[in-house]
Amino acid sequence: MYRGLMIVMTITMMGCKKDLLDSTPYAQATSANFWRNAEDAVSAANALYPLLGDEMFFGHPEQAWDICSDDQWRSGDWGNEQAIEDFTFDASNDQLNWNWSLKYEEISRANAIIINVPKIEMDANLRNRILGEAYFIRGLMYWHFYKIYGQVPIITEENVISNTYNVPKATIEQMEARIETDFKEAAQLLYLQNDGTNTGRPTKGAAWGYLSKLYLYKKDFPNAILYGNNVINGSYKLLNKFSDNFNADIIENSEMLFSIQRHRGWTEENMATWYYAPRPWDGWGFQEPTDDLASEFEAGDPRLKATMASIGDVITPGPTGGPVVYTAGLNNTGHYFRKHAAFRVEGDGLDHDLDIPLLRTADIYLVVAEAKIRSGQNGDGEINAVRKRAGLPNVTNAKMSNLIHERRVELAGENERHIDLIRWDKANIVNIVAHYAINRGQWKPGRQFQRPKHYYFALPQRQIDLSNGVLIQNPNYK
Amino acid sequence: MSLPSMLKQVIAFVVCIASFQQAMAQTSVTGKVTDQSNGAPVPNVSVTIKGTSRGTATNINGVYVLSLQNGDAVLVFSSAGYETREIAVNGKSTIDVSFSISSTKLSEVVVIGYGSQSRKDVTGAVASVKGEQIQNLPVSSATQALQGRAAGVNVVRNGGSPGNTGSIRIRGTGTINNAEPLVVIDGIPAGDLNSVNPNDIASIEILKDASASAIYGTRAANGVVIVTTKRGNFEQPMRVSLNTYTGRSQARKTLEVLDAASLSLLKKERYVNDNIPVASEWNDPNNLVQRTDWQNELFGRGTTNNIDLSVSGGSAKSSFMISGGMYDEKGIITNSYFKRYSMRINSDHKIGNKLKIGQSLQLTRATDNSLNTLSSQDGLIWSAVRFMPFLPVKNSDGTWSSSQGSPNQYGDINNPIFTANSVDSRNTNTRLLANANAEYEIIKGLKLKANLGLDGNHYQGRSFNIIVSDQTRGNARNSLSNNFSESYSLLGEYFLSYSKVLGGLHKIDAVAGYTSQTFDGDYFSAVKRDFPNESMEQRYLDAGQNFGSINGNRTYDALQSAFGRFNYDFDKRYLLTATFRADGSSKFAPENRWGYFPAFSAGWRISNEKFFDVSFINDLKLTAGWGQLGNQNVSSLQYLALIGNVGQYSFGTNDVTGVAQRRLPNYLISWETAEMANLGLSAEMFNRSLQVNLNYFDKTTNDMLLAPPTIGTVGRLSIPDKNVGTLKNSGFEIDLNYNNKIGQVSYRVGGNAAFIKNKVVKLFDGNYIGSSAYGRMGQEISRTYEGMPIGIFYGWKTNGLYQTAQEISSDVNIKNDSRRTDGLIQPGDVRFLDLNGDGKITEADRTTIGSPHPKMVYGFNTDFNYKNFDLSLFFLGNAGVEIYNADRMQGIDPTYPFNMYAETLDRWNGPNTSNTIPRMTTKRNNLNHRTSDMFIENGSFLRLKNLSFGYTLDEKAASRIGVDRLRFYVTGQNVLTFTKYSGLDPELGYANDGNRQINVDYAQYPQSRSWILGLNVTF
Incomplete structure (x- = not known):
């Protein structure tokens, strides 16, 4: 009897193979077996985009800086946003930290491509495009960092190789140089146009567009005009109809230099749509346009209705029932941004095919116009191109006031206004302190903007804590 | 034939075990074994004939019958918990035995890893809980029943949701990672003990110190819980035992919230204080009508039903125990439940004189739906506390009421009764736990043992989200998510044990062996959306129109170990134990795979010394031990830089998937090592009526695996754990037992207490570990710092409210604060303390404001x-413990569009009206309700956890109705609670973030008070 048992035991013991402790990473690769070929490189480039639409990235917080402006009221119920809007926030405000590390994750994915893709044997054109995408995304992240915080730590491929991540923040000049270099590399490497299966990847035009904006911020007007004209004179034409920029059914859009692509059922839903749509219509009712913004539009400007809904408009929100009249009480201010919240023509609710716009050619027209006006040239051509598309009469000898008006109505809700006002305040074109102190009613009472403290937001306290003294807070937030 | 005996015969037929009819013998002896202390019959006493393997056991009435052969001279009576007695037969045919009160803990047999030991020889710290102590309580798991039973074994209840059994912390929280002890069920290291029917448990041993648990080296750092299930006895007449109870439960209390009229009053006051127009909703007379107490609507009556049946018996060669049970608990919140079916077959067989084989098999299926009661955004109780009191449960047209009338004023909360009624989620766990073991005696004293085990788990989860169009938090698309996972673990253990007494004084026991265990896991999940028809029978994946997602993967881990233990006993005075275990774990890179864990302990039985002469002390033993233990309970493959799918994107309509690195690697990752010293003293006094057990321990966890908080510049790569932390637990434990008799009343009193200090000695770079933030403001509550216990409360200190403008203008705390000069701080706001002296209230003024760790359990x-x-x-x-009442922090905060606690009526509304509840405002300029000491509460509590009153039918009456024993009882659970804590339940435990956050009130599912009526019948 026990012999049988011994046999069972022996078999079991033999079953204990020598490599019992070797574990396999299933359905994943390691750096040893990745970066082999063009397919791997394309997959790595594809990883640059999914995060952009994350709820805590361009899905909401990265769009929410503009609640500081006079264009929109924060709405929603996030206490941290009230503090941002009212300029009473401190460094531990969550809004400051929501996507800090998401931006660096994008940078990390870009750095991995910049390090590894040059070593892959593959088609040179495709390799250039992939590297161009990586430089573009990295530049885009530093551009957003620059606008919000001014100075942040710069992490490049060299930091990855030397494994040094806890570094001091760069100077403003270093930030600008980094953005410039990355977008210039991207402009060099990217395609002029992508084919239909690659619609939505950045192009040379997108990189030129951001360069043009960077130079405007740096007050390097000749370069702003130079790169802006590259866009304007390229194939990145304004659409005939302004509202088609915010139409989910328009897939090929020459004007959309860069946007976050949404495809219902495959990508994440358009998180921004949830945030902007009215609560009773299945949205979350954040970021409502103010009456002050609505009154900025000239009579007959079709951009008003494309930008926002107002009381009395007829909309088909679905998912049950047909067209309904938009009434007071659906939102606090009596408006919501239609640019970000479309309803499906099928009548079954919010349209999650709607892309999230980040940069349009119309913006670049106005960048060039501003650079020209501020450098003593005439910017009428560019402003009027934008006005013409809106069916509005030309302006002549446009001044900054014309430009400021045009930017406000053309780009309302596209996260430009507050940062524009800061730029103009720095250039003594507007007085942001006085402008923000004006009481615009219950949804935009007067607020105390402190100059220069609020030119930049505070660096996230959490990141300062984690850096152990390496990351130094912005002035006036200490 | 009475019904029970008929049933008994049917069962005897069905179980079809080889006949164990007693062979007719020439002579037989019978008798009854009773407990001397109270005369109660003692069942399950083993009665054997000395020098043979023949024997029997007493039945439920303490009666045995044993056939004798020629030459049988002496009977040996033994039973766990009683001193063994030997009685000569001397031709008697009736031998009644009275086990004396000296039946003491010391003679108990204690199950330890890979063997058992008499308690008097134990040199480590081992606690035992007998099955009968934890049976027939209205709880789903033995984990809950273990609470409070042994010193240093802290069961932390994480609320009272059905099926949520709590967490076990042995001798403090040993690591910031998974600090659950290793649970060994019938020799199989098996995760948790929640699948075991508590009524199947014979005993639970808790190995607390290093010396006792080092034999399980790899996974012993957090202690070991050894569960031994009931088995049949050889020569035991068949016995059928039926247990059933039924009971009801209800909420212990509800939170007092504002009624409709008071709510309107306070809402209006906010606007007046802020100088802005009152929202019209608060002047609506309809909103002044009190319609619903939402907590009363949510909390209903729960029920608990249990029935189990066991059959056991044994012949000379085979014994068995079979049981089946059903436990069905419906919680106090609509729709919450836990249900378990269990089955067990245990048997032992002797084959020849040298070989014994045995097996255990457990099959369970448990189902529950865990309702959302932890979220501070939409938890059910959280919602019920905050939903508008003027809204009815249902509108007059029969539809559910909602806050859609004005989401901005009534809050974006869904009707909690609607939510509770529309939840469609289910978790089902099916588990097979089986082992087969064999023991072969090679030569006398030397045995070869083998134990093969299988632990298979199948999990199925489903969750259907309906379209919600008439509530504020809507859902436009319905979806069904189905998750399946299977895990199975195979165990092989082979070991030799040797036992020998040399020269009468030297007793040696040794055990050494090899063990390996593999863990395979496989899972997949699928989501489909857009189900055109939501009727229950359509809620299956095939009916969904659109594809959501599909995920699946496989995991594998393994452990391989060699172990040995050597016990030496000199003259019953000096005891020595040495243990060693070498473990290899697949979780670490090949070079860092192996860990070596030694332990030593010694005992001195002082009372056996000749010089010892203290008449009232019957037994006295001093023990000391030291050892090292390992913990490898962290994520696998952290030594690799893994690259995988990170998200989906589309170019136009071209759908693609991105691939990127997901984790930074740490090639050096290896074991956590806990080093532990123990000093123990045990004594029995006053004719063994008083037993005292004292232990002091000091446990240091070195190389604690921590994922340093990710500095943002790294991105979102998951950070591997590094062996950098050090954590220390030290404490004192005391167990006392006393039994005596006054007249006909016999009684026992027992108590235990542990005083444990937890301290994080080292983290990384002097930084801290954060934890889950609360609510929409993302409020930080808990942090872990060096030099302090895990998860202390962190926030601002306060000193009442500003009563006048003058107090504000002269307050040094805010003398440089721009909010003061901007007029943003008003009378009725909280005076926060400026700790760093810069005259501003900032992040830097935060400090430790409380500790969630009890000083005494x-x-x-x-x-x-x-x-x-x-x-x-x-x-x-628990005594000396604090709770952070986060629910109250938000509950008295007027800036939210929610209902508030009733106490908010006592708010500040003029000088000296209140110094504790801030003024009404819609603004958050002073952040009155930020994390602060205002919301720290004393969390000490004393609970009459169980009260049980029973009546056992006397034997004659029982036999008249054909049963051996019959007992009725009534048991109450959470009968009385004494606490100053103002929330629903002082036992909050771990909520959202493991060990990093404890005792934070999220309006968790509270424990209920329940009463059951039960019946045990044995025949």
């Missing part, structure tokens, strides 16, 4: 027996 019980009546009371408690 204790339990005590008392049992009385008088004739056929028995009464037992069991209390447990």
Whole structure:
């Protein structure tokens, strides 16, 4: 009897193979077996985009800086946003930290491509495009960092190789140089146009567009005009109809230099749509346009209705029932941004095919116009191109006031206004302190903007804590 | 034929075990074994004939019958908990035995890893809980029943949701990672003990110190819980035992919230204070009508039903125990439930004289739906506290009411009763736990043992989200998510044990062996959306129109170990134990795979020394031990830089998937090592009526695996754990037991207490570990710092409210604060303390404001027996502990569009009206309700956990109705609670973030008070 048992035991013991402790990473690769070929490189480039639409990235917080402006009221119920809007926030405000590390994750994915893709044997054109995408995304992240915080730590491929991540923040000049270099590399490497299966990847035009904006911020007007004209004179034409920029059914859009692509059922839903749509219509009712913004539009400007809904408009929100009249009480201010919240023509609710716009050619027209006006040239051509598309009469000898008006109505809700006002305040074109102190009613009472403290937001306290003294807070937030 | 005996015959036929009819013998002996202390019959006493393997066991009435052969001279009576007695037959045919009260803990046999030991020889710290102490309580798992039973074994209840059994912390929280002890069920290291029917458990041993647990080196750093299930006895007449109870439960309390009229009053006051127009909703007379107490609507009556049946018996060669049970608990919140079916077959067989084989098999299927009661965004109780009191449960047209009338004023909360009624989620766990073991005696004293085990788990989860169009938090698309996972673990253990007495004085026991265990896992999940028809029978994946997602993967881990233990006993005075274990774990890179864990302990039985002469001390033993233990309970493959799919994107309509690195690697990752010293003293006194057990321990966890908080510049790569932390737990434990008899009343009193200090000695770079933030403001509550216990409360200190503008203008705390000069701070706002002296209230003014760790955890019980009546009371408690009442922090905050606590009526509304509840405002300029000491509460509590009163039918009456024993009882759970804590339940435990956050009130599912009526019948 026990012999049988011994046999069972022996078999079991033999079953204990020598490599019992070797574990396999299933359905994943390691750096040893990745970066082999063009397919791997394309997959790595594809990883640059999914995060952009994350709820805590361009899905909401990265769009929410503009609640500081006079264009929109924060709405929603996030206490941290009230503090941002009212300029009473401190460094531990969550809004400051929501996507800090998401931006660096994008940078990390870009750095991995910049390090590894040059070593892959593959088609040179495709390799250039992939590297161009990586430089573009990295530049885009530093551009957003620059606008919000001014100075942040710069992490490049060299930091990855030397494994040094806890570094001091760069100077403003270093930030600008980094953005410039990355977008210039991207402009060099990217395609002029992508084919239909690659619609939505950045192009040379997108990189030129951001360069043009960077130079405007740096007050390097000749370069702003130079790169802006590259866009304007390229194939990145304004659409005939302004509202088609915010139409989910328009897939090929020459004007959309860069946007976050949404495809219902495959990508994440358009998180921004949830945030902007009215609560009773299945949205979350954040970021409502103010009456002050609505009154900025000239009579007959079709951009008003494309930008926002107002009381009395007829909309088909679905998912049950047909067209309904938009009434007071659906939102606090009596408006919501239609640019970000479309309803499906099928009548079954919010349209999650709607892309999230980040940069349009119309913006670049106005960048060039501003650079020209501020450098003593005439910017009428560019402003009027934008006005013409809106069916509005030309302006002549446009001044900054014309430009400021045009930017406000053309780009309302596209996260430009507050940062524009800061730029103009720095250039003594507007007085942001006085402008923000004006009481615009219950949804935009007067607020105390402190100059220069609020030119930049505070660096996230959490990141300062984690850096152990390496990351130094912005002035006036200490 | 009476019904029970008929049933008994049917069962005997069905189980079809080889006949164990007693062979007719020439002579037989019978008798009854009773407990001398109270005359109660003692069942399951093993009665063997000395020098043979023949024997029997007493039945439920303490009666045995044993056939004798020629030459049988002496009977040996033994039973766990009683001193073994030997009695010569001397031709008698009846031998009654009275086990004396000296039946003491010391003679108990204690199950330890890979063997058992008499308690008197134990040199480590081992606690035992007998099955009967934890049976027939209205709880789903033995984990809950263990609470308060042994010093240093802290069961932390994480609320009272059905099926949520709590967490076990042995001798403090040993690591910031998974600090659950290793649970060994019938020799199989098996995760948790929640699948075991508590009524199947014979005993639970808790190995607390290094010396006791080092034999399980790899996974012993957090202690070991050894569960031994009931088995049949050889030569035991068949016995059928039926247990059933039924009971009801209800909420212990609800939170007082504002009624509709008071709510309107306070809402209006906010606007007046802020100088802005009152929202019209608060002047609506309809909103002044009190319609619903949402907590009363949510909390209903729960029920608990249990029935189990066991059959056991044995012949000379085989014994068995079969049981089946059903436990069905419906919680106090609509729709919450836990249900378990269990089955067990245990048997032992002797084959020849040298070989014994045995097996255990457990099959369970448990189902529950875990309702959302932890979220501070939409938890059910959280919602019920905050939903508008003027809204009805249902509108007059029969539809559910909602806050859609004005989401901005009534809050974006869904009707909690609607939510509770529309939840469609289910978790089902099916588990097979089986082992087969064999023991072969090679030569006398030397045995070869093998144990092969299988632990298979199948999990199925489903969750259907309906379209919600008439509530504020809507859902436009319905979806069904189905998850399946399977895990199976195979165990092989082979070991030799040797036992020998040399020269009468030297007793040696040794065990050494090899063990390996593999863990395979496989899962997939699928989501489909857009189900055109939501009727229950359509809620299956095939009916969904659009594809959501599909995920699946496989995991594998393994452990391989060699172990040995050597016990030496010199003259019953000096005891020595040495243990060693070498473990290899697949979780670490090949170079860092192996860990070596030694332990030593020694005992001195002082009372056996000749010089010892203290008459009232019957037994005295001093023990000391030291050892190292390992913990490898962290994520696998952290030594690799893994690259995988990170998200989906589309170019136009071209759908693609991105691939990127997901984790930074740490090639050096290896074991956590806990080093532990123990000093123990045990004594029995006053004719063994008083037993005292004292232990002091000091445990340091080195190389604690921590994922340093990710500096943002790294991105979102998951950070591997590094062996950098050090954590220390030290404490003192005391167990006391006393039993005696006054007249016909016999009683026992027992108590235990542990005083444990937890301290994080080292983290990384002097930084801290954060934890889950609360609510929409993302409020930080808990942090872990060096030099402090894990998860202390962190926030601002306060000193009442500003009563006048003058107090504000002269307050040094805010003398440089721009909010003061901007007029943003008003009378009725909170005075926060400026700790760093910069005259501003900033992040830098935060500090430790409380600790969630109890200074003392204790339990005590008392049992009385008088004739056929028995009464037992069991209390447990925590003392010196604090709770962060986050629900109250938000509950009195007027800036949210929610209902508030009733106490908000006592708010500040003029000088000296309140110094504790801030003014009404819609603004958050002073952040009055930020994390602060205003919301720290004393969390000490004492609970009459169980009260049980029983009546056992006397034997004659029982036999008249054809049963051996019959007992009725009534048991209450959470009968009384003494606490100053204002929330629903002081036992909050771990909520959202493991060990990093404890005792934070999220309006968790509270424990209920329940009463059951039960019946045990044995025949």
